[in-house]
Amino acid sequence: MKKIITLLSLCIVAVLQAQDIKLTTKDNDLKLTSLPYYNFGKGVGLTSSDSLFQFNVRFRMQNRLSYVDNEGVDPFYEAQVRRLRLRFDGYVGNPKILYVLQLSFGVGDVGAVKPNENLNVVRDAILYYKPSQHWQIGFGLSKLPGTRQAVNSSGAIQLTDRSINNTRFNIDRDFGLHLANINEFADKFSYNFKGAVTLGEGRNWTSTNKDNNGLSLTGKVELLPFGKFKKDGHYFEGDILREEKPKLMVSGVYNFNNKARKSQGQTGDILFENKDMSSVLLDAILKYRGWAFMTTYMQRSSHNPITVNPLDATQTKAVFTGNGQDFQLSYVFKSKYELIGRFSQQNVNKDIKAYAPDTNQYSFGVNKYIWEHALKLQGEFTYENQFYDAAPTKNNWYVRFQIEIGI
Template sequence: MKKITLFLMLFITLGSNAQEIIRTKKDNDLKLSSLPYYNYGKGLGITSPDSLFQFNIRFRIQNRVTYFDNENQDPYFEGQVRRLRLRFDGFVGNPKWLYVIQLSFGAGDVGVERTGENLNVIRDAIVYYRPSKKWQLGFGVTKLPGTRQTVNSSGALQLSDRSVNNMRFGIDRDFGFHFANLNEVKDRFSYNFKAAVTMGEGRNWTTNNPNIHVIKDDNGLSYTGKIELLPFGTFKKDGHYFEGDILREPKPKVMVSGAYNFNAKARKASGQTGDLLLEARDMSSVLLDAIAKYNGWALMATYMSRTSKDPITQNPLDATQTRAVFTGHGMDYQLSYVFPSKYELIARFSIQKVANEIRAYSPNTDQFTLGLNKYIWEHALKLQGEITNETLQYANGNSLKNWYLRFQIEVGI
C-alpha cells in the first residue's frame, strides 16, 4: 500500500513538473484576461505523456458566520458556506487551444431553486484560442470585462463580498464571444484592449416556467468594450488581478480603466443579473475605475452607472404589475494597508444613488465597512473579519440603518 501511495505521489509530481515545462516552452501560462480567479501556485496538474492534453484542478471554499442587526427586525446569526468552487483548466491537442471550467455549489452561488428554471452551477465554461501571447479569442460563458472588482475573483477580495454597487451595476458573466489584446510590460507603459459580443442574459440562464411572463421581443445582444492603462508597467505577479498590496510593491503601480456596455432588449433588471423584467429594455452601462499600490498601501476608486430610456416595464396582461430597470450611479472608495506581519486593515465607503424614475422601487444606499485580515498563504488561505454599517434612504423620506459583523475563513489551491 505504501508503494502504491508513493507511486501516485511521484506520478502527480511528475505531471505537475511536466506542466511547468510545457508552459515555459510554449510561452503559455494560462494568463487569460477573463480568468475570474486569483491563484497562488498552479493547483494540481497532470499532462499526458505525449503532451497533447493538460488537466489542472483547483478548489476554494469560503465559510462564514454573520451577526445581523437590522432596524425594525430582531437580530439574528447566519452561518453558511458562501462559496464552494471547483475549477478545471488546461489544453487539448495544442497549448494554443485552452479550456476553462468553473463550477459553483454554494447556496449563494446557485441562487434560489425555482420551478422551471435550471439550477445554475456553471460559472465558467469557455474555450480559448490563443495564437500568441498578446491575442486571445474565447467562446462560451465567462466574465465580461467590467470593473476591476467584478473581474477579480471573489477569492481575491479584501472584504467578504463585492461592493453594493458592483452587485447592482456590475455586468458580470455572459455567454458569447470574448476577445482580448494584451500589451503588458514590466516597468514600462502598458495597455490592454478587451471586448465581448454576448447574449446579454447572464450566465447560461434558461427557463421554461409557464408562470413567468415571456418577453417576445428578446433577440438583442450585449456589446462590451474596455481599455486598461498601466502607466508604470505591470504589477508584481499580476497584482492588478487581486486586491490589497500583499506583495508590497517596491515601486508605485497604477492602473486606470474604462468600460462601456450596451445591452439591447435586455430581460433582467441589471442586464445580465437581477429580476426578470416585464418588457425588454435597452440599457447602457459606464464603468470607470483606478487602482494604485505601493509598499503595502492599496487604493481603489470606482464609478458605475446604468441608464435606460424607459426603465419602468409593465405587464401587458396586467397594467398594475410593473418592474424597473436598476438605473442610477454609484461610487466606491477603498483604502488598505498590509503590515509586514501580513495583517491588513481596510476601509470601504460606497454611495449608491438610484435614478429619479425608479425611486419608488429602490432606496439610495450608503455603506461603510471596516475590515481586519490575516493572510496566511496570500489570498489562498486567509482569515477575514469585518463590520458594516448601511443606511437606506427611501423616496417617502423614511430611512433604515442596518449593520452586520462577520468572520470568514477562505482556503483554496
C-alpha cells in the first residue's frame, strides 16, 4: 500500500511539474447564476502559468442526527451523512469558457437503487460561455431558475432541509440550454432575466421513449429595487453579513413541461402516461441589520392529473398538483447565533386528495455560524399536521442536530 501511495504521489507531482501549474491566490468564484453552491470558501485551485487552464475543487458535508416521531409509527433515531458533495470548476483555453462538475455521494442525494434506473451521482455537468459580465450561456445539466430557496445551495439554507413546498413543487435540475442576462448594481435598481430550454426529464435521465418529444420551457424575472446584496447575499439565507441598508429581491418564474413523465415534472414517480404541467413560482427575500424574511408561493397544475396503468386499471398514479406558501423569519446576533422560524402550508388539488394530504408545518431552528455557512452548527424542531381526505389528521414531529462543513 505504501508503494502505491508513493507511486501515485510521484505521478501527481510529475504531472504538475510538466504542466507548470501553480497554486493561485486569486478569487476563483465563477459567479454563474445557476450554480447551486454557497461560496465564502474558495476551495483549492490550480491555474496554469499561461492562464489557459484553471481547476478548482471544493467539498461539503452534512452530518445529522434526528429523532423522528410520526403518528402511527414507532419513534426512531436516524443518523446519516445527508449530503456529501465534490465539486470541480474552472475554465479551459479562455476564462470565458467555463465548466462545472458536481458529484453527490450522500444517501439523501443518491437515493435508493432502483431496477433499470441510473444511480444519480451526477448533480451538475455543464459548460458555460460567458461573453460579458451581463450574459451567460450554459449547455448541460444544472439547476433550473426556480425559487430563491431552490436555487440556493442546500449548504446555504438556515434550517436543515428546504420547505415541504420546495420538495413537492420545485422544478429542480434538468439538461438543456440555460441562459441568463445579469444587470446587478450596488445601490440602484437591478434586474435579471433567466431562462432555460430543457428536456423536462430531470437529472441524469437516459431512457428513451417514442412518445418523449416534449420540452420544458422556463422563464424567470428577478428585481432588486435597492441594488444587489453584499457578496451575492441573495444566494444564501439569513443576514449573516448584516446589511446596513435594506436589500430586497422579488422574482417570478413560469415553467411549462410538455409531456412530462414524472409526477413532479423533473422529479417524483414515473407516471403511467406523459402529462403536460405548468408551474408558477413567486418569492421575495428581504435583509436588513441581521433580520431576514423570505416568502414563497408555488403552484403546479395539470389537466386530468390521474394516470392509469394500461395493463391494470386498478393501478393509478397522479401528477402532484396544488399550491403552497412558505413564510420564514430570522435574526442573526452579533455573536453569530441565529434564531429561525418557518411556517409552510401545502394544499393539494381536489383531484388528487386521495393521493396526498394537505399539510401545515412549523419549524424552529437555532444556528451557530463559525465560518459563515461553510462551517456551522444547526439545531431544529419541526412539527406538522397532515389533513387526509378520508382519514384522521396525523401529527408528526422531529428534532435534529446537524453539522455543515465545506470549502
